[in-house]
Amino acid sequence: MIVTLVGLDYAGKSSIRIYLESFDVEKAMNTETSNSIEELRGSKVVYYVIPGQELLRYEEKFYERLFPITDVIVFVVDAADKEKFGEVREFFKFIQEMIKKYAKEECRLIVLAHKQDLPNAAKAKEVAELLGISEKHVLETSIKYPGSMYELLMRIHGIPTTEFDAIAYQIMQDTNAESVTIADKDLFPYTSIGNKDDAMTKLVGFLRLTRDIGDFDFIICEKESKRTCCIKDYIDGEEIFIVIINARANFDVMMSSVKAALSKIREEYKRRWEL
Numbered sequence: 001m002i003v004t005l006v007g008l009d010y011a012g013k014s015s016i017r018i019y020l021e022s023f024d025v026e027k028a029m030n031t032e033t034s035n036s037i038e039e040l041r042g043s044k045v046v047y048y049v050i051p052g053q054e055l056l057r058y059e060e061k062f063y064e065r066l067f068p069i070t071d072v073i074v075f076v077v078d079a080a081d082k083e084k085f086g087e088v089r090e091f092f093k094f095i096q097e098m099i100k101k102y103a104k105e106e107c108r109l110i111v112l113a114h115k116q117d118l119p120n121a122a123k124a125k126e127v128a129e130l131l132g133i134s135e136k137h138v139l140e141t142s143i144k145y146p147g148s149m150y151e152l153l154m155r156i157h158g159i160p161t162t163e164f165d166a167i168a169y170q171i172m173q174d175t176n177a178e179s180v181t182i183a184d185k186d187l188f189p190y191t192s193i194g195n196k197d198d199a200m201t202k203l204v205g206f207l208r209l210t211r212d213i214g215d216f217d218f219i220i221c222e223k224e225s226k227r228t229c230c231i232k233d234y235i236d237g238e239e240i241f242i243v244i245i246n247a248r249a250n251f252d253v254m255m256s257s258v259k260a261a262l263s264k265i266r267e268e269y270k271r272r273w274e275l
């Protein structure tokens, strides 16, 4: 799957890429304006970012090259910078033209009302009205709200999570947990049940830890008598992670529930990703 991020300079495109690459908000907040196309290769998704400076964003050659292979276009709007809304609208018209000219018929568009953590950031409704599109295409996001990054990733893969939801619910019930999340090493979520901000914060933490400590089967963290577990396994060489927050059942119960879940995840994974 190929995802292309577009938008004005300073909108937050590179920040999103860096967050998905490093899981590090601080790093993602410290960017400089981009002068060329950036790329991030995940196992199921490749992200391209087109630079937003005025001199570059109207370069038709970028769209001619990328839109024919793009499955999802993400149009990022700095929702807090209302002074630039005129410029945003004008650029969106150009993007619509580029879509008509170069994009695949089935290419999807997601608009981000980004930087929601800033005071007075415009909501999805306002951004939708600005661009003359339906509100259902607009997502409110912030690098600082991990739950919103989860929503974005879910929207990107665009596949119903029903089967994975059922698997996660079962683990939740078996282990008497607060939240269960299943995702791959690129943060690509299969499902998450419970508070999304908590789930993504923990998942991101475990993914960073994985990079630091290398391979593991499971990690258990106890804090204020709250037990959070991360179980890692492989499906056809691909790492998958199950994060269980506040599992109250005993260890054996948890492991047998996870084991049962993993075989179901394996089946569902193959169906979904056509392996």
Ligand SMILES: Nc1nc2c(ncn2[C@@H]2O[C@H](COP(=O)(O)OP(=O)(O)OP(=O)(O)O)[C@@H](O)[C@H]2O)c(=O)[nH]1
Pocket (backbone or CB within 6 Å): 007, 008, 009, 010, 011, 012, 013, 014, 015, 016, 028, 029, 030, 031, 032, 033, 034, 035, 050, 051, 052, 053, 076, 114, 115, 116, 117, 118, 141, 142, 143, 144
């Ligand atoms: N408050 C807040 N600031 C953000 C967020 N995302 C990005 N930023 C800030 O916005 C700045 C610009 O973001 P970039 O990602 O560099 O912007 P860009 O869209 O890549 O811009 P160009 O490379 O010029 O096209 C970053 O350095 C961050 O400080 C967010 O969610 N909230």
Ligand SMILES: [Mg+2]
Pocket (backbone or CB within 6 Å): 013, 014, 015, 031, 032, 033, 034, 051, 052
């Ligand atoms: Mg950039």
